[in-house]
Amino acid sequence: MIPLLKKIFLVDLFQGLWVTFRNQHPKHIYTEQYPIQRPKVAERYRGAPRLNINPDNGETLCISCDLCAKACPENLIVVTSVRNEQTKRKDLTTFTYDTSRCMFCGLCEDACPVDALELTQDFELASYTREGLIWDRQMLEEGPKPTQYKA
Amino acid sequence: MAAEPWDDDLTRALAQQFGNRVERYATYLGQKFLVAEMAAVRDIIEFLKLEAEFDYLVDLTAVDYPNRPKRFEVVYILYSFARNERVRIKCSVAESERPLSVACVHATADWMEREVFDMFGIEFAEHPDLKRLLMPDDWQGFPLRRDVSILAMDNRWVKENLGIESGQ
Amino acid sequence: MAQTFLDSNELVLNMGPQHPSTHGVLRVILKLDGERVNGTECVVGYLHRGVEKIAENRTYQMFAPYVDRMDYVASISNGLGYVLAVEKLINVETTPRAQVVRVILTELNRIASHLLWLGTHALDVGAITPLFYTLREREEILKIFENYCGARLTTHAFRIGGLQYELYEGFEREVIAFCDWFMPKVAEYEELLTNNRIWRDRLVGVGILNAADCKRYGVTGPVLRAAGVKWDIRKALPYSGYEKYEFDIPVGTNADTYDRYLVRMEEMRQSIRIVRQAVGAIPEGPIMAKVPKVLKPPVGEAYVSIEAPKGELGYFIVSDGSINPYRLRVRPPSLINLQALDQMVKGALVADVVAIIGTLDIVLGEIDR
Ligand code: SF4
Ligand code: SF4
Numbered sequence: 001m002i003p004l005l006k007k008i009f010l011v012d013l014f015q016g017l018w019v020t021f022r023n024q025h026p027k028h029i030y031t032e033q034y035p036i037q038r039p040k041v042a043e044r045y046r047g048a049p050r051l052n053i054n055p056d057n058g059e060t061l062c063i064s065c066d067l068c069a070k071a072c073p074e075n076l077i078v079v080t081s082v083r084n085e086q087t088k089r090k091d092l093t094t095f096t097y098d099t100s101r102c103m104f105c106g107l108c109e110d111a112c113p114v115d116a117l118e119l120t121q122d123f124e125l126a127s128y129t130r131e132g133l134i135w136d137r138q139m140l141e142e143g144p145k146p147t148q149y150k151a
Numbered sequence: 152m153a154a155e156p157w158d159d160d161l162t163r164a165l166a167q168q169f170g171n172r173v174e175r176y177a178t179y180l181g182q183k184f185l186v187a188e189m190a191a192v193r194d195i196i197e198f199l200k201l202e203a204e205f206d207y208l209v210d211l212t213a214v215d216y217p218n219r220p221k222r223f224e225v226v227y228i229l230y231s232f233a234r235n236e237r238v239r240i241k242c243s244v245a246e247s248e249r250p251l252s253v254a255c256v257h258a259t260a261d262w263m264e265r266e267v268f269d270m271f272g273i274e275f276a277e278h279p280d281l282k283r284l285l286m287p288d289d290w291q292g293f294p295l296r297r298d299v300s301i302l303a304m305d306n307r308w309v310k311e312n313l314g315i316e317s318g319q
Numbered sequence: 320m321a322q323t324f325l326d327s328n329e330l331v332l333n334m335g336p337q338h339p340s341t342h343g344v345l346r347v348i349l350k351l352d353g354e355r356v357n358g359t360e361c362v363v364g365y366l367h368r369g370v371e372k373i374a375e376n377r378t379y380q381m382f383a384p385y386v387d388r389m390d391y392v393a394s395i396s397n398g399l400g401y402v403l404a405v406e407k408l409i410n411v412e413t414t415p416r417a418q419v420v421r422v423i424l425t426e427l428n429r430i431a432s433h434l435l436w437l438g439t440h441a442l443d444v445g446a447i448t449p450l451f452y453t454l455r456e457r458e459e460i461l462k463i464f465e466n467y468c469g470a471r472l473t474t475h476a477f478r479i480g481g482l483q484y485e486l487y488e489g490f491e492r493e494v495i496a497f498c499d500w501f502m503p504k505v506a507e508y509e510e511l512l513t514n515n516r517i518w519r520d521r522l523v524g525v526g527i528l529n530a531a532d533c534k535r536y537g538v539t540g541p542v543l544r545a546a547g548v549k550w551d552i553r554k555a556l557p558y559s560g561y562e563k564y565e566f567d568i569p570v571g572t573n574a575d576t577y578d579r580y581l582v583r584m585e586e587m588r589q590s591i592r593i594v595r596q597a598v599g600a601i602p603e604g605p606i607m608a609k610v611p612k613v614l615k616p617p618v619g620e621a622y623v624s625i626e627a628p629k630g631e632l633g634y635f636i637v638s639d640g641s642i643n644p645y646r647l648r649v650r651p652p653s654l655i656n657l658q659a660l661d662q663m664v665k666g667a668l669v670a671d672v673v674a675i676i677g678t679l680d681i682v683l684g685e686i687d688r
Contacts, residue, residue, distance in 0.1 A: 007516075016511045020448055030455050042462075044469035044484065073381035105384035105475045110483060119469070154619070179619050180407055206534050209624070212648040214637050226635065228622055228650075232534070232548070235555050239622065259537030262658050270371075285364035285687060294372055295646075301372060 035149040041121050046104045048122035049097050051140040052115065060141070061116035064090040071111035076101045097140055099125055100133035122146075154179040161203060161238075168198055184239035189225075192242050193251040196227060200256055205229040205238065208257035211264060213244075213271045215297045221245040223273055227253070244273060252278035270295035329357060332669075336365050340443045340673040343683030347660070349672065356664045356672060361657060366687035374647035379405050379479060379614045382644070387473040389649065390685040392435050395428035395464070396627040398477045403558055404623035404634035405479045408616040416604045417481040418560040423494060423597045424467070424476055425559075426590040430501070431460040432628035432680075433583050437508060440580075440677035444521045449511055456504050459497055466493070480610030486601070494598050498591050505587055512580070522577035526663040526675035529574050536659040540630025540652055541586065542679065545571035545579040552626040559625075564593045576678040583680075615642055629653050629680050649688060653681040 006012070032039050041047070052061045064081035076098040081090040109119050124146035127133050154177040162176045165185070172191035177184060187195055199205035209228040216222060221243035229238045244250050252275040254260045264275045265284040272293035275281060283290065292299055309315060330353075335346040344365035350358040370389060374382045386401045387394035399421055406413060413421075438453035461471040468476040468484050476482070512518045528538065530546040543550060551568045553561040569585035571578030616638040624633035630652030639645040656679050663675050 012514045012516050016448075016515060019507050019510050023452065028455075030458060042465040042469060044467070044487070045465060046469040071381070073377050073384060103384055103388075103473065104470065105473075106469065106483070107381065107384070107475075180410065180621050182621060208537055209631065210622070210633055210635060210648065210650040212635060214646045228633075228635070232550060237556075237622070257537065258535045259655055259658060262654065283364075285367045287364070294369060297375075301369070301376060 038148075041123060043121075045121045045123070046106050046109075046119040048120050048125055048144050049099070049102070049108075049135070049140060050118050050120045050122075050143055051095060051137065052118060053141055060092055060137075061114050062092050062095065063114055063116070064092045065113060067111045067113060068108035068117050071107045073105065073107065074101045074103065077108060092137070095137040095140060097135045098133065099135055100130060157183050157185075164202065165195065165198070169195060182237065182239065184241060186241050189242045189244055189248060189250050192225075192227065192240060193253050193256065195240060196229065196253050197256050199229060199231075199238070203231065204233040205231040205236075207232060208253070208259050208263075209237065211253070211260055211267065213267045213273055213295075215271060215295065217297050219243070221248075223271060225250055225267070225273065246272075249274045249276040251276050252281075254278055269293070272296070334672065336362075341676060341683075342439065342681060345657075345676070345681065345683055345686070347672065347676070349664075349669065351669065354668050356667050356669060359661045359664055359672075361660060363654070363657070363683075363686050366683050368688065370649065370688040371647055374644050376643065378642045379616070379644065382647070383478065384473065384475045386649075387475055388684060389651065389688055390432075390627065390629065390632075390653070390682045391472055392682050393428050393432040393628045394472060394474050395424050395476055396432075396625065396632060398475065399425050399559065400623065400625040400627065400632045400634050402477045402479050403625065404621060404636050405614070405616070407621045407623050408619065408636055408638055409479075409610070409614065411480055411608050411610055413481045413608045414605050415560075415602045417606045417608070419597050419601050420482055420486065420606070421477060421559050422561065422564070423594055423601075424464070426594045426597070427460050427463060427494070427497075429590050429628045430587050431457045433587050434460075436583065436628075436677075436680045437580075440674075440680075441512065441518075443673045443677040445517060446512065446515070449508055452504065452508065452511075456501060459500070463490075463493055463497065466490070478607070479614065481605070481607035485606060491598050491601070494594060498595055498598075502588070502591060505584060509584060513584075519577065521670075521674055522580060522678075523575060524573070525576045525667065525671050526678060527573070527575050528659055528663050532659065532662055533574075536662065537655045538630070538659050540626070540628070540656065540680075541579055541582045542630070542656055542659075544568060545582045546574035547572055552624060552631060556624075558623070561593075564596050566590075566593050576674055579678045613642060615640055624650065627652055629682070629685070630656055651685045651688060653679075653683075654686040657681050657686060 053059060054061055064079055066079050069077040069079050078096040080094045081092050084091045104119060106119055109117055122144050124144060157176040157178045165173055169191055173185055173187045175186040207230045209230045212226050214224045214226065216224065223244040225242055225244055227240040252264055254264060261279065262284055264278055265281060267273050268281055269283040269286050270293055330351040332349045332351055333346060334349055335341040336344040346362040348360040349356055370385055373385055383398060383401060386397040390397050434453040434457045438450035441449040464474055465471050466487055468474050528542065528546060530548050533543045533546050547570050549568050549570050554568060566589045569582045571582050618638060618640045620637040622633055622635045624631050632652050633650035635648040636644050637646040664672050
């Protein structure tokens with residue numbers, strides 16, 4: 001008898017609708033209005049790579065040890081350097097990073113002994129060309145500059 | 152750590168049934184395995200299923216050793232729900248040989264054997280429908296053989312389909 | 320006679336590879352007699368990336384990020400299976416602290432995977448609302464992952480021998496807050512679906528796969544448990560310290576799609592139970608065991624499997640003593656579960672095929688690898 005009445009009065013339907021109704025409140029909104037409202041990503045976010053420079057004198061922190069290139073599973077980092085006769089150390093000449101093949105696994109940043117290479121919180125990496133995805137040293141030091149939209 | 156011999160009721164039952172068709176019983180890192188001759192494997196798996204309740208074929212795969220006289224090693228992993236035990240069966244297969252399909256014992260072997268055929272080119276005799284599983288039907292060669300290089304595969308594909316040098 | 324004019328040939332219908340209900344790029348060739356399905360043939364491999372071949376060309380550490388890309392819905396489970404397999408091969412056990420953190424993250428990932436399954440499965444069957452709610456809850460889990468390791472889906476959270484990242488400030492608090500907030504949500508889904516008449520009509524008695532057939536086809540995970548087999552690798556062959564936690568294995572009785580739904584719902588609750596126990600007992604200590612920088616496991620082979628959200632996920636690794644795996648085989652639960660599709664849809668209606676593919680909870684990234 002009761003199941004029949006439940007059927008007639010569509011109890012299960014109203015039960016479900018009540019759940020939907022409870023979730024109508026604006027505090028349940030989860031959608032981000034992306035280009036206008038920019039999400040705040042986590043501190044440890046693994047996004048665009050950056051080659052850190054020493055803030056005091058503007059020199060690169062990278063010591064051209066090539067460890068990042070060796071650690072990368074995709075083999076996409078190319079580091080070249082020349083030997084400086086005065087300081088007896090290697091000076092970085094070029095640093096190429098192919099973001100189109102990168103999977104942002106973080107192995108290169110783990111391998112870097114001086115924290116020169118870092119994956120940062122920038123997540124907008126799109127480019128109009130394939131070549132634009134291959135970042136050189138300058139690009140890596142400056143970071144991407146995505147267009148910012150204002151509401 | 153080297154493999155240690157494995158000896159219990161099960162190996163004795165197997166030894167009684169199959170004698171010297173099983174070459175070796177051993178455990179490595181606590182995992183039991185036995186090495187048998189190719190022709191006996193289906194009987195062993197059937198025996199284990201019927202007599203020892205190894206009713207679940209976990210995995211079937213192959214390993215390629217191009218330098219051995221019998222090039223491939225086919226590996227069967229069996230599990231028994233009742234005994235809560237896993238056993239690995241290995242057998243060597245030469246390139247020209249065709250091991251018997253176990254799809255009639257464990258239905259799940261159907262696709263696994265197809266995958267092994269697809270990747271290594273080992274043909275299983277009496278398989279219901281042996282054809283490629285993951286690679287396209289018109290693919291040339293068997294990708295998981297050790298002598299196939301990724302780069303060569305890549306370059307060939309780029310050349311054939313795009314008509315350019317891949318430059319990798 | 321009239322009947323001879325009627326052509327009663329079988330109709331062959333291609334479902335996929337672009338059909339939304341195939342959850343990716345699965346192609347199912349259906350042989351139809353009117354609305355009834357007489358047989359199927361699955362065509363897989365559209366997403367094949369050759370993961371096993373890649374492994375042969377990478378070192379053990381380098382290969383770890385690639386496993387995330389198989390079952391991308393449950394990447395942490397994949398990672399756990401892989402690191403456990405390599406740790407077995409080099410005979411190293413990770414630290415207690417790393418073990419507990421691994422369990423927490425893996426269980427959260429199981430919930431995330433089940434949530435996505437629930438949402439998409441309900442969507443396939445015709446209920447749109449649950450998808451929005453489940454994605455909302457999943458978002459919270461992904462935020463925890465992002466805070467912990469910096470990535471949401473392809474996490475690469477574990478390393479061979481332990482963890483790369485120390486817990487962040489407030490991790491425990493966030494996880495407990497999630498547990499508290501999530502439990503009523505499960506009840507909410509149940510309110511929406513469990514007694515819903517359409518849901519029941521579409522699922523009860525559909526796609527039955529009994530225990531004997533499950534074993535024949537090697538089907539594992541919730542599908543096997545819904546058939547009444549109380550088997551879970553976390554209990555049967557515990558790994559990563561699962562023997563320390565108290566939890567139940569939910570089982571079904573009817574082995575149909577509806578029971579699989581109930582089993583997975585209960586699994587989410589049990590996962591929360593495990594997470595709660597684990598969060599309360601994170602030991603202090605190092606997060607990385609002693610592992611050489613250049614990893615050369617001794618010659619030998621090992622098979623290690625874990626209970627992934629979809630079933631038994633196994634790694635069979637053969638080492639030849641060099642820095643690269645000689646052979647790495649992944650036993651993908653989705654691929655092997657999918658094999659039972661033919662048995663399950665025989666005699667069902669076309670619309671049921673959608674429900675049955677949904678209930679198998681397949682991820683094509685893992686099937687094709
Ligand atoms: S994040 Fe990973 S794939 Fe990308 S450059 Fe670093 S190591 Fe290579
Ligand atoms: S590992 Fe660091 S220091 Fe070494 S080459 Fe790479 S970025 Fe430079």
